[in-house]
Amino acid sequence: MKYVSTRNKGLCVDFTTALQTGLCPQGGLYVPQVYPQFELTGFKSDQTFSAFAKKLLAPFLNEDPLSAHISEICDQAFNFPVPIISYGSVPVLELFHGPTSSFKDIGARFLAECVQRTPRSTAGRKTVLVATSGDTGSAVAGAFFQKQDTDVMVLFPKGKISSRQEKQITGWGHNVMAISVEGTFDDCQALVKKALNDVEVKKQRLFISANSINIGRLLPQMISYSKISNEHFLKTKEKTGFIIPSGNLGHSMAAIWARHCGFPISDIVLATNANSALSSYLQTGQWLPKPTLATLANAMDVGSPSNIERLFDLYSYEEIKKFISSYSCDDEQIQKEIVSVFKETGKFICPHTATAFYARKQVSEKVNWVIVSTAHPAKFETVVEPLVQEKIKVPSVIQKFLDEKNHRSSICKSDYSIFKKILLA
Ligand SMILES: *Cc1c(COP(=O)(O)O)cnc(C)c1O
Numbered sequence: 319m320k321y322v323s324t325r326n327k328g329l330c331v332d333f334t335t336a337l338q339t340g341l342c343p344q345g346g347l348y349v350p351q352v353y354p355q356f357e358l359t360g361f362k363s364d365q366t367f368s369a370f371a372k373k374l375l376a377p378f379l380n381e382d383p384l385s386a387h388i389s390e391i392c393d394q395a396f397n398f399p400v401p402i403i404s405y406g407s408v409p410v411l412e413l414f415h416g417p418t419s420s421f422k423d424i425g426a427r428f429l430a431e432c433v434q435r436t437p438r439s440t441a442g443r444k445t446v447l448v449a450t451s452g453d454t455g456s457a458v459a460g461a462f463f464q465k466q467d468t469d470v471m472v473l474f475p476k477g478k479i480s481s482r483q484e485k486q487i488t489g490w491g492h493n494v495m496a497i498s499v500e501g502t503f504d505d506c507q508a509l510v511k512k513a514l515n516d517v518e519v520k521k522q523r524l525f526i527s528a529n530s531i532n533i534g535r536l537l538p539q540m541i542s543y544s545k546i547s548n549e550h551f552l553k554t555k556e557k558t559g560f561i562i563p564s565g566n567l568g569h570s571m572a573a574i575w576a577r578h579c580g581f582p583i584s585d586i587v588l589a590t591n592a593n594s595a596l597s598s599y600l601q602t603g604q605w606l607p608k609p610t611l612a613t614l615a616n617a618m619d620v621g622s623p624s625n626i627e628r629l630f631d632l633y634s635y636e637e638i639k640k641f642i643s644s645y646s647c648d649d650e651q652i653q654k655e656i657v658s659v660f661k662e663t664g665k666f667i668c669p670h671t672a673t674a675f676y677a678r679k680q681v682s683e684k685v686n687w688v689i690v691s692t693a694h695p696a697k698f699e700t701v702v703e704p705l706v707q708e709k710i711k712v713p714s715v716i717q718k719f720l721d722e723k724n725h726r727s728s729i730c731k732s733d734y735s736i737f738k739k740i741l742l743a
Pocket residue numbers: 420421422453454530563564565566567568569570617618670692693
């Protein structure tokens with residue numbers, strides 16, 4: 319399997335190269351050159367997540383040196399439950415039972431297990447760089463924590479992420495360095511981009527970008543959609559529709575790829591917060607990225623989702639309209655959903671998941687919908703608890719960071735020359 323650029327089909331690289339470079343050299347995102355088509359009955363319905371993952375991902379790593387390690391990679395990466403739980407009558411796919419309590423653990427852990435098994439750079443160590451608006455940083459830090467010959471640098475905007483999110487980034491130590499940038503998420507991302515394009519820096523170390531456009535994070539996100547739709551279909555001959563809280567569109571893109579590879583997925587709903595570029599596009603056919611708005615569902619605060627390039631690479635507007643829809647909701651609607659789900663089912667939901675519950679009310683009842691829940695509500699207790707007037711039980715993986723006495727971060731101005739000194743130190 320080769321990977322080509324969305325902007326240049328002549329640029330063709332293997333999986334390891336796509337993984338290590340993240341973004342294509344002239345801009346553009348890597349996409350599979352061909353999409354494998356799967357035989358549904360080839361997947362037994364009682365398989366574990368990891369066993370299913372091996373079978374699904376094997377063709378995507380075909381002919382790459384990493385394919386020899388796929389079994390270990392999947393066993394190490396996917397060692398936590400991914401259950402479907404009924405919230406009242408609504409089936410909810412809970413993707414937040416990993417080590418940092420957001421769905422980003424799935425992609426980040428697969429990426430880390432792959433990177434660990436790629437050849438070393440001449441300089442000896444690999445440095446993973448990631449800018450975060452909250453959940454990505456902790457998932458990537460956790461995934462690469464104590465991995466041999468690898469350092470992780472997580473840049474987050476000082477004072478702009480939740481206290482629990484910050485503790486989950488700054489509490490690791492060892493090979494994880496947290497950098498608190500005096501600026502916005504966009505400033506953090508700009509520093510990372512500059513470093514990845516800096517020839518002098520690249521001479522000294524192998525830098526790897528762990529942002530969500532990395533193919534190594536996107537492919538494993540296909541697993542849950544493929545597995546659930548397949549199991550449901552083998553039992554009932556009925557397809558599944560997914561309602562997915564969306565920001566940069568990585569997760570939804572993975573669902574769209576799963577469908578493209580032949581899995582029995584009917585409709586896909588992109589649920590967003592007030593950042594409404596996607597729902598405007600679906601209504602008008604015009605793609606107009608917008609400035610980012612800050613909302614209660616902060617991990618989805620993206621005005622211009624970069625993965626849209628992968629969607630446009632695959633389908634025309636007419637084709638997209640046939641199975642994709644999108645609904646945007648504001649903070650007030652998010653709060654209302656958190657309250658009503660709690661009243662009706664006794665379940666706490668995070669603000670991101672609330673956008674999917676909102677979208678569920680806008681769509682046809684004829685589809686067998688599954689709502690995707692992307693983060694544990696205890697990560698966003700400052701939003702959820704005052705609304706429902708009740709305390710959320712904190713999972714042990716989060717409690718560990720609240721109990722940790724030693725939280726470390728370096729403060730850095732949003733200035734590349736200063737960041738570069740830290741980087742090369
Ligand atoms: C990152 C994130 C999202 C958005 O995922 P994308 O792949 O960027 O669309 C939704 N919810 C939570 C909790 C997240 O951390």
